[in-house]
Amino acid sequence: MQPFTQLEAVVAPLDRANVDTDAIIPKQFLKSIRRTGFGVFLFDEWRYLDQGQPDMDVSGRPLNPEFVLNRPAYKNARILLTQDNFGCGSSREHAPWALLDFGFRVILGKGFADIFYNNCFKNGILPIALPGPVIDGLFQQVNRAPGMTLKVDLPTQTITTPQGEVIPFDVEPFRKDCLIKGLDDIGLTLEKLADIQAYEARRRKQAPWLFVEG
Amino acid sequence: MSAKTLYDKIWDAHVVRADGDVTLLYIDRHLVHEVTSPQAFEGLRIAHRAPHRPAAAFAVPDHNVPTTQRAAGIADPVSRLQVETLDDNCAQFGITEFRMDDPRQGVVHVMAPEQGIVQPGMTVVCGDSHTATHGALGSLAFGIGTSEVEHVLATQCLIQKKSRNMSITVDGTLGPGVGAKDVVLAIIGRIGTAGGTGYVIEFAGSAIMDLSMEGRMTVCNMAIEAGARAGMIAVDSKTIDYVEGRPFAPKGELWDQAAAYWRTLHSDPDAHFDETLHIAAESILPQVTWGTSPEMVTDITGRVPDPDAETDPVRQASMRTALAYMGLKPGTPMREIPVERVFIGSCTNGRIEDLRAAAVVAQGRRVARGVSAMVVPGSGLVKAQAEAEGLDRIFLEAGFEWRDPGCSMCLAMNADQLAPRERCAATSNRNFEGRQGKDGRTHLVSPAMAAAAAVTGHFTDVRELI
Numbered sequence: 001m002q003p004f005t006q007l008e009a010v011v012a013p014l015d016r017a018n019v020d021t022d023a024i025i026p027k028q029f030l031k032s033i034r035r036t037g038f039g040v041f042l043f044d045e046w047r048y049l050d051q052g053q054p055d056m057d058v059s060g061r062p063l064n065p066e067f068v069l070n071r072p073a074y075k076n077a078r079i080l081l082t083q084d085n086f087g088c089g090s091s092r093e094h095a096p097w098a099l100l101d102f103g104f105r106v107i108l109g110k111g112f113a114d115i116f117y118n119n120c121f122k123n124g125i126l127p128i129a130l131p132g133p134v135i136d137g138l139f140q141q142v143n144r145a146p147g148m149t150l151k152v153d154l155p156t157q158t159i160t161t162p163q164g165e166v167i168p169f170d171v172e173p174f175r176k177d178c179l180i181k182g183l184d185d186i187g188l189t190l191e192k193l194a195d196i197q198a199y200e201a202r203r204r205k206q207a208p209w210l211f212v213e214g
Numbered sequence: 215m216s217a218k219t220l221y222d223k224i225w226d227a228h229v230v231r232a233d234g235d236v237t238l239l240y241i242d243r244h245l246v247h248e249v250t251s252p253q254a255f256e257g258l259r260i261a262h263r264a265p266h267r268p269a270a271a272f273a274v275p276d277h278n279v280p281t282t283q284r285a286a287g288i289a290d291p292v293s294r295l296q297v298e299t300l301d302d303n304c305a306q307f308g309i310t311e312f313r314m315d316d317p318r319q320g321v322v323h324v325m326a327p328e329q330g331i332v333q334p335g336m337t338v339v340c341g342d343s344h345t346a347t348h349g350a351l352g353s354l355a356f357g358i359g360t361s362e363v364e365h366v367l368a369t370q371c372l373i374q375k376k377s378r379n380m381s382i383t384v385d386g387t388l389g390p391g392v393g394a395k396d397v398v399l400a401i402i403g404r405i406g407t408a409g410g411t412g413y414v415i416e417f418a419g420s421a422i423m424d425l426s427m428e429g430r431m432t433v434c435n436m437a438i439e440a441g442a443r444a445g446m447i448a449v450d451s452k453t454i455d456y457v458e459g460r461p462f463a464p465k466g467e468l469w470d471q472a473a474a475y476w477r478t479l480h481s482d483p484d485a486h487f488d489e490t491l492h493i494a495a496e497s498i499l500p501q502v503t504w505g506t507s508p509e510m511v512t513d514i515t516g517r518v519p520d521p522d523a524e525t526d527p528v529r530q531a532s533m534r535t536a537l538a539y540m541g542l543k544p545g546t547p548m549r550e551i552p553v554e555r556v557f558i559g560s561c562t563n564g565r566i567e568d569l570r571a572a573a574v575v576a577q578g579r580r581v582a583r584g585v586s587a588m589v590v591p592g593s594g595l596v597k598a599q600a601e602a603e604g605l606d607r608i609f610l611e612a613g614f615e616w617r618d619p620g621c622s623m624c625l626a627m628n629a630d631q632l633a634p635r636e637r638c639a640a641t642s643n644r645n646f647e648g649r650q651g652k653d654g655r656t657h658l659v660s661p662a663m664a665a666a667a668a669v670t671g672h673f674t675d676v677r678e679l680i
Contacts, residue, residue, distance in 0.1 A: 016535070017528050018407055018507050022646045027627045031278065031292040033252035033299050035360075045648045054292055083528055085408040088441065089644060090625075091343040092250065093359035111408055114443050115343060115357050122361035172375065174236045186263070189369040192231060192238060196266070196371055199230040199240055207227075209464035209472040210242050210336070 002124040003182030007105050008151040012068055012077035013142045019082060020089035021116060025098040029054050038094055039101030043069065069102075073147035081138055082109040086127075087116025096123045106152050108159075110135050121175045124182065126154060128169045154180055217482035219379045220446055221414045224354040224479070228337045230371055239374045242336040244366050246273035246309065247322050248300040249627070250341030254364035255303040265307050266370040272331050273304050273311040276321045277627045281590050281617035284314065293628065307367075320593020320619040323347040323561035327431065328595055330460025334449045334476040339366055344561045344643065345444075346437040350430035351457065352449035352479045354414070357438065377443045378412055378488040381481075383419035386495035391677040393571060394429035395563060395641065395660035397421065398436040399501035403511040405491065410442030413489065416481060417447050421495035427456040428567040435562045436643050439508040448480035502548050502673050503645045503658040505536035510645070512548060514663070514675045520544035539647055540655050541635065548673050551657070555638040556587035556668040557650070558661050559617075560624035563641035564592025566599050568661040572641075573605045575665035575679050581613035582671030587664075588615040588630070590622040614668065626650045639667035 029041045031054055044052040047069060049062040063070045069077065080099070086109045087095060096119045099107070107120065107127045120127045130138075141161065142148050151160040154176060159167040171179075178185060189196075204211050218226070230238040251273070258265070265271065278293035280286075288294040297314060304311035312318045312325060319325065323344050326332045332348045338355035339345060341363040348355035362372055382405075384397055402409075415437050422433065430447050437445025447453075454473050457463050464472045499513035510533070512519070521533035521544065537544065542551070558564075558572050569591065581587045589609050591597035597619055600606055606616045623630040624642035632638055632654025641664050645656040659667065666676040 015531075017532050020507075020644075020646045022625075022644070022649050026648055026652075027625050030249050030627065031290075031296050033256070033296055035253045035256075045652055051652050085411070085441065088407055089343065089646060091341060091357040091359055093253075093341075093361060096359075111411060113408070113441060114411060115359060119359035119361065122359060172235075174234075174373075185373055186261070186365050186368045189238065189365065189371055189373065190263075193369075195231045195238065196240070196369065200370075203240070207335075207472070207475065209333075209468040212464060212468060 001122070001182045001184060004105060004124050004126050004154055004179045006151070006153050007078060008149055009078035010074060010076050010147055011079040011081050011142055011150050012074040013081045013139055014068055015083065015139060017083035018085045018088055021087055021092050021095040022089055024087065024095040025092065026052065028052065030092055030094055035097055036101060038098035039103070042098040042102045043067065071146070076103070078103050079106040079108065079150055079152065080104050081135070081142060082107060083135070084110035086112050088113040091115045093119045093122070096120050096125050100125055108135065108138065121179060124179065126152065126179060128159070130167065130169060134167060217484035217486070219481040219485040219487065220352065220416055220448055220479060221354060221379055222485070224335055224337065225376060227335070235375055237374050237376065238371050239337065240371055241339050241366050242270065243332055243338045244271040245322050245326050245338065245340035245345065246271055246363070247277060247340070247342060248275040248296045249277045250360050251303065251363055252296065252299045253360050254341070254367060255307065257364040258367060263368045265309070265367045268308040270370060271309045271367065272326065273300060273309050274319055274322050274325050275300050275314050277621045277625065279314050279620040280628055281620050281622050281630055284618045289629070317594040317598070320596065321561045321564055321621055323435065324564055324592030324596060327351060328460070328593055330457055330463035333457055333463065333472070334453055334479050339372065343438045344435050346442070347431050347435040347561055349434040349437065349444050349446035350427060352447060352453055352476065354444055354446065356444045377414045379486065380410060380413040380415045380442070380489040381487040382415055382417050382491045382493070384417070384421040384493045384495050385419040386421055387424070388421055388495045388498060389677070391662060391680050392498055392500055393660050393662065394425050394432035396498050396501045398433045399503065399508065399511050399658060400498045401493065402436065402440050402508045403501070404493070405440055407439060407507050407509045408441045410437060410440035413442050414444045414446060415440065415442045417445060422447060423450060426567055427452060428565040431565065432562055436508070439643055449476045500660065500663050500676055502663065504540065504542060504548065505533065506539055506645055506647050507536070508643070508645060508658060510536055511658070514548055514673060516548050518542045518544055518546040518548070549675060550672060552637065552672045553639045553657070553667045554585060554636050555632060556585060556664050557590070557623045557638055557640040557642065558588070558664050559590030559592065559622055560642040561592065561621070562643045563661050564590060564596065566596050568641065569596070569600045569605050572661040572665040573608045575662050575676060576612040576614060576669065577608045579612055579669040581668050585668055585671050587613065587668040588617055590617040591619045593619045612669065623650050639664045639673065
């Protein structure tokens with residue numbers, strides 16, 4: 001996993017609540033057996049006026065000029081500003097893969113759906129939940145100054161605005177550590193193999209029916 | 215010993231080790247389908263890792279499978295490759311798979327309880343948000359992403375933080391024509407799609423315990439639509455009777471031992487819940503969604519709401535966007551909204567009891583002119599059971615299509631899709647924009663309400679037809 005420490009980048013405002021993972025990456029792209037190549041299909045039904053298909057050449061597709069990511073100011077956006085319950089619905093990890101592939105490393109919102117939140121950390125994306133008034137304030141600032149940048153610093157858990165305002169944020173210590181070091185958590189768990197085997201031996205005695213297989 | 219909730223009991227029994235609030239949790243059953251697993255198997259190969267306990271995993275292709283002319287195989291080469299990749303991965307890593315041509319094949323969340331693969335007290339995961347379904351058996355079941363699919367394959371564990379406990383009690387007696395789907399839609403309408411975020415919900419109360427196992431699965435299935443990590447229901451004799459005799463259920467002495475343990479799987483009387491909600495069963499009427507989120511729901515006697523009456527600006531904007539997408543005007547009575555398509559099936563409502571409830575309404579009636587209706591059984595065994603009961607004849611004589619099992623038009627990953635602006639009464643779980651096809655318009659309802667819409671051509675109070 002790509003580590004994350006600091007990022008200073010353009011923030012794109014996606015002013016909708018309950019953005020679901022079907023909207024982030026529609027179902028037809030889930031047929032891929034790869035982890036990459038989803039970025040050009042991110043928010044496909046909002047971003048393009050035609051119907052997207054896997055493996056199609058996107059260069060000639062008609063863009064929806066109304067959609068925020070199609071505006072020139074947000075071409076290089078790497079921070080996404082959203083409302084509440086972002087990433088609800090399906091568990092598809094293709095959603096964070098598409099966001100990452102597009103270039104997003106930080107998502108700011110009033111809240112996140114549980115599975116999506118989890119999936120972000122597995123892919124080097126930092127989702128930050130902030131109080132409603134803070135998010136509302138950021139939307140106002142970005143709408144006044146499209147193309148505005150924010151500085152996100154994970155070690156100090158702060159976001160700094162161009163005016164120098166510092167916004168603190170919460171992140172669980174374990175997730176923070178994994179993200180900063182880019183740790184593979186399967187490797188971490190396998191270091192505890194002896195614990196897993198001890199549990200299995202104990203459990204096999206307590207609840208032997210769980211180990212009858214086939 | 216302090217009083218525990220059902221969730222506390224199952225959680226505690228699966229802690230491998232705890233470091234602060236980071237817990238390594240043991241997983242008893244891992245369900246696998248073709249869409250969220252290929253990158254996980256690829257990850258194992260790249261890291262030269264083997265599955266820790268392949269016999270604890272069970273796989274089935276369901277999202278991409280065709281629901282007609284199954285013998286001809288999958289026409290779309292991209293879909294076909296994904297299903298073949300699952301077949302190859304299961305063969306390579308020694309994982310039991312119910313392939314597309316197996317009579318037991320079906321939607322993973324229909325197949326697994328049916329086979330007795332999921333049992334009370336287990337921890338169950340799947341790369342699929344509707345894994346919450348299995349909480350109906352008194353298990354702790356939740357959806358995971360592909361990285362976690364790989365993590366479970368490699369270690370049989372997950373790194374978890376414990377959720378909070380929520381209890382939702384539905385007491386009383388449901389009225390005629392009101393079922394499990396109406397209960398869960400009414401709950402989501404009450405608490406919202408983020409209302410359960412951070413929680414595991416235990417559904418309780420006489421109206422919940424009076425539901426069949428199929429009905430309980432419908433309720434738990436949509437716990438994710440309320441944002442919850444999982445939904446659960448206490449074990450009772452109905453649960454134990456349901457599991458007994460299924461192919462993968464314990465047998466003989468092990469059965470007795472398991473069943474004795476399962477009877478302890480309920481929340482203690484004094485257990486602490488961080489959040490509680492009580493709903494009177496009598497207050498729940500047949501539900502219909504009007505928007506593009508399951509929380510945008512009303513009952514059949516209601517009207518499409520007016521965004522002008524909403525004071526919260528974010529909610530108001532969501533309502534306007536939803537009504538524009540759905541092509542609906544505020545104030546329209548729900549029963550005057552016409553439908554063009556009807557979909558009966560999915561992991562929410564593709565079980566035998568769902569098909570029976572729809573058949574009661576369809577019997578002796580005809581699908582209305584201009585409506586195309588299809589029934590997609592949740593599994594090959596549900597299909598066979600329905601045919602043994604003659605339900606297929608009822609549907610076919612009424613003008614419904616009778617299909618082969620799979621996820622089908624719930625998420626429209628196969629050929630079963632809505633055309634732009636087509637309006638559908640669906641027994642599935644999500645009415646998101648584009649869910650059933652680009653620009654398609656989905657209204658979530660119960661199987662009985664879907665059948666009622668099919669035979670009348672518009673949403674209809676099913677209580678008038680039964």
